[in-house]
Amino acid sequence: ASSPMDPHSQGSKTKFIDFPYVSAPHKNLMVDLVSTLETRLGSQLLPCTLPPDVQYYQNESGTNHASLHIRSGLSSSPVDLVLGSWLHCELPTGGALNITSLSSYLNPTTDAPNFLLELIQSSPTSLVLILDLPPRKDLVLHPDYLQTFYQDTQLDTPRQKLEKLAEVKPYFSSSLYIRSVVSPTAILVRIEAGSGGEGKGLEDIIENDLSPIAKEVLGIWLDQCACGEREVGEDEREYLKRRDDLIKRKTIEIDLGSNFPRLFGADAADRVLGAIREVYKV
Amino acid sequence: ASSPMDPHSQGSKTKFIDFPYVSAPHKNLMVDLVSTLETRLGSQLLPCTLPPDVQYYQNESGTNHASLHIRSGLSSSPVDLVLGSWLHCELPTGGALNITSLSSYLNPTTDAPNFLLELIQSSPTSLVLILDLPPRKDLVLHPDYLQTFYQDTQLDTPRQKLEKLAEVKPYFSSSLYIRSVVSPTAILVRIEAGSGGEGKGLEDIIENDLSPIAKEVLGIWLDQCACGEREVGEDEREYLKRRDDLIKRKTIEIDLGSNFPRLFGADAADRVLGAIREVYKV
Numbered sequence: 001a002s003s004p005m006d007p008h009s010q011g012s013k014t015k016f017i018d019f020p021y022v023s024a025p026h027k028n029l030m031v032d033l034v035s036t037l038e039t040r041l042g043s044q045l046l047p048c049t050l051p052p053d054v055q056y057y058q059n060e061s062g063t064n065h066a067s068l069h070i071r072s073g074l075s076s077s078p079v080d081l082v083l084g085s086w087l088h089c090e091l092p093t094g095g096a097l098n099i100t101s102l103s104s105y106l107n108p109t110t111d112a113p114n115f116l117l118e119l120i121q122s123s124p125t126s127l128v129l130i131l132d133l134p135p136r137k138d139l140v141l142h143p144d145y146l147q148t149f150y151q152d153t154q155l156d157t158p159r160q161k162l163e164k165l166a167e168v169k170p171y172f173s174s175s176l177y178i179r180s181v182v183s184p185t186a187i188l189v190r191i192e193a194g195s196g197g198e199g200k201g202l203e204d205i206i207e208n209d210l211s212p213i214a215k216e217v218l219g220i221w222l223d224q225c226a227c228g229e230r231e232v233g234e235d236e237r238e239y240l241k242r243r244d245d246l247i248k249r250k251t252i253e254i255d256l257g258s259n260f261p262r263l264f265g266a267d268a269a270d271r272v273l274g275a276i277r278e279v280y281k282v
Numbered sequence: 283a284s285s286p287m288d289p290h291s292q293g294s295k296t297k298f299i300d301f302p303y304v305s306a307p308h309k310n311l312m313v314d315l316v317s318t319l320e321t322r323l324g325s326q327l328l329p330c331t332l333p334p335d336v337q338y339y340q341n342e343s344g345t346n347h348a349s350l351h352i353r354s355g356l357s358s359s360p361v362d363l364v365l366g367s368w369l370h371c372e373l374p375t376g377g378a379l380n381i382t383s384l385s386s387y388l389n390p391t392t393d394a395p396n397f398l399l400e401l402i403q404s405s406p407t408s409l410v411l412i413l414d415l416p417p418r419k420d421l422v423l424h425p426d427y428l429q430t431f432y433q434d435t436q437l438d439t440p441r442q443k444l445e446k447l448a449e450v451k452p453y454f455s456s457s458l459y460i461r462s463v464v465s466p467t468a469i470l471v472r473i474e475a476g477s478g479g480e481g482k483g484l485e486d487i488i489e490n491d492l493s494p495i496a497k498e499v500l501g502i503w504l505d506q507c508a509c510g511e512r513e514v515g516e517d518e519r520e521y522l523k524r525r526d527d528l529i530k531r532k533t534i535e536i537d538l539g540s541n542f543p544r545l546f547g548a549d550a551a552d553r554v555l556g557a558i559r560e561v562y563k564v
């Protein structure tokens with residue numbers, strides 16, 4: 001078996017799996033999640049075929065760096081693709097913005113939820129966590145689906161655990177579309193850790209509170225969604241494909257549309273956007 | 283024009299519009315919302331035809347009291363029905379639980395969102411507010427609908443205003459289905475007011491913070507949803523009816539299923555449930 005996220009295909013010296021700009025607990029969490037996912041699903045995934053200048057890229061002045069890694073599923077697999085990324089941008093205020101993400105889309109042979117994790121760190125003491133299994137169907141019309149994937153799996157328990165921490169506040173995405181895409185058990189929180197001697201530090205919270213919860217949710221997704229067998233009829237596959245494609249298009253638009261050209265220049269933005277659209281087939 | 287919620291049809295001395303157990307600012311808010319809604323939509327609504335023992339009922343020991351008022355829309359109206367209610371239950375701990383609600387369903391000749399308001403007061407200093415225009419469609423599949431009713435109406439602004447208050451915390455319904463039914467701009471908050479001399483009192487918050495926001499959201503609903511003209515084809519009407527009926531059935535189940543027999547006895551629970559099902563046609 002190859003090592004996490006197929007580093008063999010990387011030409012550049014800076015690798016996706018290095019997560020070079022984040023704290024040790026943050027890196028450890030990301031590496032653990034990627035390895036867990038690869039160990040379970042690796043045999044169903046093709047190598048990453050993104051061009052080297054999409055796997056790693058930076059802006060002209062060298063203040064902003066990013067890495068993207070996408071592995072598509074074999075045609076026999078229910079996995080459509082697995083996407084990992086990190087981004088590091090120096091801020092005008094002197095600090096840095098660091099984002100790491102891991103997500104996975106399933107294909108229309110199953111209607112099981114997708115996986116979504118994003119860590120957005122905009123200061124040494126502040127972190128936004130987005131962790132969810134976004135549903136593939138309208139939950140209002142499909143209460144049985146809600147029961148199977150969200151109630152029976154007790155997905156609200158990790159959310160409740162995290163909510164109890166004094167450092168944890170709710171987070172509302174500025175995009176109403178993103179708010180619509182997530183499930184009713186989505187973890188959308190801002191963690192404001194103590195600075196100096198006061199309260200728990202952010203690294204402590206990532207290691208001891210956030211990591212176990214992220215691993216638990218990924219475990220539920222792997223067991224119940226990626227590896228749970230679901231029968232889906234032809235009619236429904238069309239519906240799922242239409243809904244999945246729309247989410248992909250809108251997510252690209254929201255995530256990359258406005259910020260990427262500003263952060264990495266128009267050329268890099270176009271290149272990365274084009275590569276993603278090709279893999280996403282949208 | 284008749285006065286709010288058609289009191290003429292009431293045989294009992296205790297009227298829906300009296301809201302006899304809540305504080306003055308809470309009552310004033312409810313009366314204001316009901317009057318505003320009736321002034322705009324009254325000519326499209328039939329009188330309340332619920333039996334007197336469903337319009338007002340209590341438990342055997344007389345500790346729990348409730349009122350229900352439903353007016354169906356004329357066949358020419360886009361309004362399916364308007365439902366108002368209050369409930370007062372003495373708690374074993376000595377306090378009381380007071381719930382007041384006002385909601386409205388539109389019918390499948392339009393796909394515009396419904397209206398939902400619920401105030402749940404379980405102590406003199408604690409109040410849960412649920413205020414939303416629940417969508418009639420899967421927002422993920424219909425970004426244009428999200429844009430029209432939630433983005434362009436700036437429905438997130440009142441939510442953000444309320445969120446800024448120190449006394450306001452997020453509220454998560456214990457029902458994942460209810461969480462799925464609401465929109466991405468839903469106001470779901472718990473207000474924990476100061477007791478004694480500390481901080482703002484609950485009545486102050488209801489009068490000065492909550493009331494203007496509830497009136498603003500009802501105004502948006504009346505202007506953009508109840509009175510906005512939308513063309514809906516035959517195919518879509520079937521879809522809307524299926525989704526609306528499912529929400530009604532599930533909401534009855536969640537709201538009344540478990541608690542009502544306990545609070546009002548099996549007979550009253552059956553009577554009220556039966557009357558609601560008849561008006562809801564589900």
